[in-house]
Each structure stands twice: as C-alpha cells, then as structure tokens.
Amino acid sequence: MERVQQVAARRQRVDRPRRSGTHSARVLPALALLAVLLGACGTGGSGPPTLNWYNFPDDSGALAGAATNCTRASGGRYRIAYHKLPRTADGQRQQLVRRLAAQDDTVDIMGLDVTWPAEFAEAQWILPWTGEMRRRATEDTLEVPLETATWRGRLYAVPYNTNTQLLWYRSDLVPRPPRTWAEMLDAARELARQGKPHYVEVQGAQYEGLTVWFNTLVASAGGSVLNTTATAPSLGPPAVRAASIMRELAVSPAADPSLSNQMEDQNRLAMESGSAAFELNYPFVYPAMKADNPGLFAHFRWAPYPAVDPDRPARPTIGGIDLAIGAYSRHRRLAFEAALCLRNRQNQMTAALRGGLPPTLRSLYADPALVEDYPFASEVLASLERASIRPKTPAYQNVSIAISHTLSPPSDIDPLPDVRSISRQIEDALQSKGLIP
Structure with a gap:
C-alpha cells in the first residue's frame, strides 16, 4: 500500500510540467491512476468490508473453515480474511504489539494467548465487550476461560478455545492411576526397581511450560503467584511445596534424562516410544x-491431574485463545459480531474434532459428536471447572521469565531461596523495574 502511494507520488513529481496548462492535462490522469491503485489496496472496494482476523497458524483447516462459514453467514455484509501469525507465541505477540502500537486500523479481530488480554487492555489496544455483545459472549461459556479474558472487572475478549492437562498413563504398567504426586513418584520408583518403563513426562525446559507446571502446583497446594489485586507476589508455603515437588521428581528415577530440555511434543514422543509410564x-x-x-x-489411559494433597483436587493451569477486537478497527460493530460467529457451536466443534482444541461452550461437552472423539470429555470438563489461570497482569511476560529462569534446570532447584528470588523479581516486574521483553 505505502509502495503504491510512493510510486504515484514520484510519477506526479516527474511529470510536473513547467506551464500550468500542461500541468492540468497531465495531473488528472495521474490522480485517476492513484485512485484506482488505492482502491485496489482497500478492504474490498465497493464490495463488503473485509475483517482481518489474526490468529495462530492452524494446519487442520478449522480456522480457515470458520472464516469461510462466517463470511457466508454474514449474508454479504462482511468477509473475514484469516491471517496466520508466526508459529511461536513470542512471535505472535511481537507482531500484534507492533501493529497495535502503530494504531493499525486494519487489525479487526485477534486471537490472543490467554496471558495477553490484561496487557493489551491496559495499553488500550482492545475494546471491552458490553451490553448485548457481552451477554452473548458469556452465555454457555465456562467460567475459568472467561476469567482469562477479564481485566479490572471488564470483559475484553471472548474465549475461542481452551486447554487443560490430564494425567496420561499406561494401564499395562499401572492398573490404577495415582491420585497424587507422591503416589505417582512412588509408582515410578517401583517400576524402575522392576526394570520397567517408569519415566514421568512433564515440561521441564526453560520456557512457558515450566511456568505452567509451577503455577499448577502452587494453585493445587492452595496458593497463588500473585495476590488477588495482582499488585504484589503471593508466594509462600504453597510455592515452596511446589518447587520441592519439582525438584523431587527431577532427582528421582522418574525423571527423563532429557527433562531440562523437554516441551509438550518431546513428552508425547517419549511416551509413544514406550520409555515412559506417565505423562x-x-x-x-x-x-x-x-x-x-x-x-x-490399547493401553493408553487418562485420569485427573495428580493432586498435591489427597484432600484437595488439583487445579491445572489452562491455556487457549481469546478473541479480541482491535481498538483502531474501522469496522468495530461488525468485528464483534464476526468474533461471536467464529466461536459459535459449529466452529468450536470443528476446532475440537479437527484440531484437538477443547471448546469453551459448556453444552458441547454433552454433545455425542464430541464425546465420540473425546472419550475423556467429562474429565476435561471437570478439570476446566476447577482449573487455575496464569498470573493475570500486564507484566506477565516478566513474571513468567522470572519463574522459568529461576527454576531451570529442575534438578538444581533450592526451594526456599528460589521462591524468595522469584518473589523479588516479580516485585520488580510489577513496579516496572527492568526491561519488559
């Protein structure tokens, strides 16, 4: 677009005549050409406006299909263009931040990682959902995913999908799934003593997955990383307990030798190779x-995420994507409407069946079409209803880095000093000390 304008401007400068009569004759065709070129760069010319939807790259076709479905359902009032963001979460956030900081008015709908709404809302880059749109956004929607999209009491996005971890295990090695971390580590030690596959696969690399592991254990122990107003760290005995469990696994026979480098897909591959008993x-x-x-x-089974204490259920940390409307969009009303369509029953069902993305609409978990492919649907729903969320703050990136860097590698964790160090770093992050990544 900018290049077209520059070319047209250069054409006018080069063609500028010395006599006024010739000036008019030559400038009019140039202006006509400019109008045609600018029209070609617009959002559909005389046709319906184009709503630009920026979201994670989806290889299943579910997102592209949702854009097509909603374009058709609009009855010609708009069309949705699905733009794929980079594959990594950091790359996705970086591209969106750059566009919004430049007040890009072509950003209409965004798929935000569940950790971003607070940051984007505080920067006034996204619009709140109010009135009838808010009612429709919250209807039949699970409460915990809605919490990820809320900041300072206002809803700033609508949950598109969600995710939660379960315990996956081999029934040929473990006839009854462990209920707690202590039971699981004891079972792994016994399997190791017998010379059988015994690893517990979990995300131990220095990245977001390590933060999620710690946050899940802290919440499961009855604590939280931040206080209720997100103004100070709230780490205490539950956090020390969480760090102790992480170290206990890392120095036990249950630890995969690659624990400190493992992410979700490496865990999957290790389980598929037959070397692990739990995942x-x-x-x-x-x-x-x-x-x-x-x-x-044939022996692959699932169970609730293991608890820290036998009398308190685990609270796995959820993931997912929330749909938000760009504050600089030229088609705000249509963008809100389109976002609701993108996450309707049909499109969430397709995303679940094709892409393996758990839905955020409660009623879908009783739909036979979902249960057939998701035999663990009831366990996922139960997990989502008692789930925890990641620390909700505009400074989340710094908070996550403080946790993952301090606790890596898990085998070197010193629980009490490390928790104190994380607390100091979070305090600095919340006070905007240091650089925000």
Whole structure:
C-alpha cells in the first residue's frame, strides 16, 4: 500500500510540467491512476468490508473453515480474511504489539494467548465487550476461560478455545492411576526397581511450560503467584511445596534424562516410544498415540491431574485463545459480531474434532459428536471447572521469565531461596523495574 502511494507520488513529481496548462492535462490522469491503485489496496472496494482476523497458524483447516462459514453467514455484509501469525507465541505477540502500537486500523479481530488480554487492555489496544455483545459472549461459556479474558472487572475478549492437562498413563504398567504426586513418584520408583518403563513426562525446559507446571502446583497446594489485586507476589508455603515437588521428581528415577530440555511434543514422543509410564500433557496426545503407536494405544489411559494433597483436587493451569477486537478497527460493530460467529457451536466443534482444541461452550461437552472423539470429555470438563489461570497482569511476560529462569534446570532447584528470588523479581516486574521483553 505505502509502495503504491510512493510510486504515484514520484510519477506526479516527474511529470510536473513547467506551464500550468500542461500541468492540468497531465495531473488528472495521474490522480485517476492513484485512485484506482488505492482502491485496489482497500478492504474490498465497493464490495463488503473485509475483517482481518489474526490468529495462530492452524494446519487442520478449522480456522480457515470458520472464516469461510462466517463470511457466508454474514449474508454479504462482511468477509473475514484469516491471517496466520508466526508459529511461536513470542512471535505472535511481537507482531500484534507492533501493529497495535502503530494504531493499525486494519487489525479487526485477534486471537490472543490467554496471558495477553490484561496487557493489551491496559495499553488500550482492545475494546471491552458490553451490553448485548457481552451477554452473548458469556452465555454457555465456562467460567475459568472467561476469567482469562477479564481485566479490572471488564470483559475484553471472548474465549475461542481452551486447554487443560490430564494425567496420561499406561494401564499395562499401572492398573490404577495415582491420585497424587507422591503416589505417582512412588509408582515410578517401583517400576524402575522392576526394570520397567517408569519415566514421568512433564515440561521441564526453560520456557512457558515450566511456568505452567509451577503455577499448577502452587494453585493445587492452595496458593497463588500473585495476590488477588495482582499488585504484589503471593508466594509462600504453597510455592515452596511446589518447587520441592519439582525438584523431587527431577532427582528421582522418574525423571527423563532429557527433562531440562523437554516441551509438550518431546513428552508425547517419549511416551509413544514406550520409555515412559506417565505423562502430564494436553489432549492432543490421544489422537497422536492412536495414529503413531496403535499397539501402545490399547493401553493408553487418562485420569485427573495428580493432586498435591489427597484432600484437595488439583487445579491445572489452562491455556487457549481469546478473541479480541482491535481498538483502531474501522469496522468495530461488525468485528464483534464476526468474533461471536467464529466461536459459535459449529466452529468450536470443528476446532475440537479437527484440531484437538477443547471448546469453551459448556453444552458441547454433552454433545455425542464430541464425546465420540473425546472419550475423556467429562474429565476435561471437570478439570476446566476447577482449573487455575496464569498470573493475570500486564507484566506477565516478566513474571513468567522470572519463574522459568529461576527454576531451570529442575534438578538444581533450592526451594526456599528460589521462591524468595522469584518473589523479588516479580516485585520488580510489577513496579516496572527492568526491561519488559
């Protein structure tokens, strides 16, 4: 677009005549050409406006299909263009931040990681959902995913999908799934003593997954990373307990030798290879095991995420994507309407069945079409209803880095000093000391 304007401007400068009579004759065609070129750069010319939807790259076709479905359902009032963001969460956030900081009015709908709404809302880059739009956005929507989209009491996005971890295990090695971390580590030690596969696969690399592991354990122990107003760290005995469990696993026979480098997909591959007995991971591992190792799939089972205490259920940290409307959009009303369409029953069902992304609409978990492909649907729903969320703050990136860097590698964790260090770093982050990544 900018290049077209520059070319047209240069054409006018080069063609500028010395006599006024010739000036008019030559400038009019140039202006006509400029109008045609600018029209070609617009959002559809005389046709319906184009709503630009920026979201994670989806190889299943579910997102592209949703854009097509909603374009058709609009009855010609708008069309949705799905733009793929980079594959990594950091790359996605970076591109959106750059566009919004420049007040890009072509950003209409955004798929935000559940950790971003607070940051984007505080920067006034996204619009709140109010009135009838808010009512429709919250109807039949699970409460915990809605919490990720809320900041200072206002709803700033609508949950598109969600995610939660379960305990996956081999029934040929473990006839009854462990209920707590202590039971699971004891079972792993006994399997190791017998010379059987015994690893507990979990995300131990120095990245967001390590923060999620710690946050889940802290919440499961009855604590939280931040206080209720997100103004100060709230780390205490539950955090020390969480760090102690992480270290206990890391120095036990249950630890995969690659623990400090492992992410979700490496966990999946290790389980599929037959070297592990347990895996803490998202539901995408189920269809993957079915396709990659049918023999082992016959013994692949699921159970609730293990608890820290036997009398307190675990509170896994959820993931997912929330749809937000750009504050500089030229088509705000249509963008709100389109976002609701993108996350309707049909499109959430398709995303679940094709992409393995758990829906945020409660009623879908009783739909036979979902249960057929998601035999663990009831466990996912139960997990989502008692789930925890990541620390909700505009400074989340710094908070996450403080946690993942301090606790890496897990085998070197010194629980009490490390928790104190994390607390100091979070205090600095909340006071905007240091650089925001």
